[in-house]
Amino acid sequence: MNVPSLPTRIDAELLRPLVRAATSLPQAEVADWRSRTIDDGTVGHIYVLDGTARDSPSDARTTEWSLVLKIQRQWARPGDPECWRREFLMYESGLLDEVADVLAVPKLYRADTHDDETWLWLERVHGVSGADMTVDHYRCAARDLGRMQGSYLAGREIPAYAWLSSRRWASTAVRLWGTPAVHGLWNSSEGRETAGLPRELSRATLRLWERRDALLDSVDATPRTLSHRDYHADNLFMRPDAADGPATIALDWDCAGVGTLAEDIGDMVAEALVYFGHPPEDAEGLADAAIKAYASGLRDAGWAGDIDVVRTAFATILPLQWCMRVARLAQTNDSALLPRYIAVQRYMLGLAEGVRA
Known part of the structure; x- marks a missing residue:
């Protein structure tokens, strides 16, 4: 710009x-x-x-x-x-x-x-941000997010301002990225196209596409909370000395609205893997750290739910919001990034396969 x-x-x-x-x-x-x-x-x-x-x-x-x-x-x-x-x-x-x-x-x-x-x-805020964030920083960001969202999940009234975003992000992401990606996925799955994801991942992504309505129904049944909806490393600053308050400073609230449990941490983890250079081989470690810290923050705020509810929501929402995007990126972006896209896609599809919907 x-x-x-x-x-x-x-x-x-x-x-x-x-x-x-x-x-x-x-x-x-x-x-x-x-x-x-x-x-x-x-x-x-x-x-x-x-x-x-x-x-x-x-x-x-x-x-x-x-x-x-x-x-x-x-x-x-x-x-x-x-x-x-x-x-x-x-x-x-x-x-x-x-x-x-x-x-x-x-x-x-x-x-x-x-x-x-x-x-x-x-x-003007300062702190660790972007690609410099470590797993410990992501852990803190997930915990502070949980402390903010947990009170709404525990019964506090969610703000009803008409100007808050109420879009179904998962549905939007599936349509926005899936529609242009599907043709290339079909060609790749049949061996007619070499660009993009390899054949077995193209087929697995198409299976996710076929399940999208059932998975979106599961997202619609997930508890609602106030969400940032753009919660990623460039919008976060981790304060080096947070003895007097939360460690995480969150910027850019122009997407904020009513979202779902685990929606923001799903985006945070996916952004780290796709755009901020976090090693794809550590995807499970990063996700586990974020989920546990997020659940801890939710409980600090009074939420009495089970961490398995968080895990299921995370495993449902993240693939829906990101698998079709990564498939499209793999078809159109720098081929040097393809190994990253393949590794991240394999991880996300594995999450989705474990979800019953």
Whole structure:
């Protein structure tokens, strides 16, 4: 995405109260500042602003500061027209304040609307993220997620805001990725095409495709909870010192809504294996660590269910949301990644074969 330069309406006067909030210095004055863009925002533009501030008008001492400005323009993700303003509304409604007790989120310093845009002035967060995350980091992320979701599974009322996503992600993923993948899978299964997955995995993936309606019915019967719905390593920062609160900071809530038990940890594990370089041969180890930590977090929040319920939900949802995607990636992406796709697909299909539906 081509990210434009910082809007010209931003100046030291606008920044002053934001810097004072970020530094906890009530008389701070902006001494200098600079900005840069981050070009990976999903539905908007993200800027990092940092600089120094004098501690007060009469004090020569200076303090460094840093802020994030997230500008989201009106944009309708197919089937999800509220996505562009959802994160703004989650902050405005106080819903993210409730979440932050057990799953940290960036502090909000100011929220504005400008015509067809929302502006969020946010804390700049730090920590381990992306491909640097280890199994221990994923374990912490799963536990904190469980602590957030467990209260809803234990009986707390799930928010009923109309702007929360209510899409059936598994159904959407099956249709979005499966429809273009099936033709190539049929050709591969009959030996007429060499691109993509090998014959035996193509046939196994087609068997999953044939079971999709029964498996989707099982997902529909899975308990509901508040879900992030984009819970992966690039949206997580693991704080190095979390003695005063949750270890996990979760960013980018524009997909959030009502999802199912284990939906988010299924995505987290799949993303780690497909996109973030986690060794496919350790798929079972990563999944087991995530499931156990997630179940522990659920119990911390008052959920009294059995861990086998979590395992079954995980083994149902993850293949539905990811097998057709990986099949399609194997048909269209860099062939150097094919061994990874094959190993991950074999693992996920094994999960699905163990599910009765």
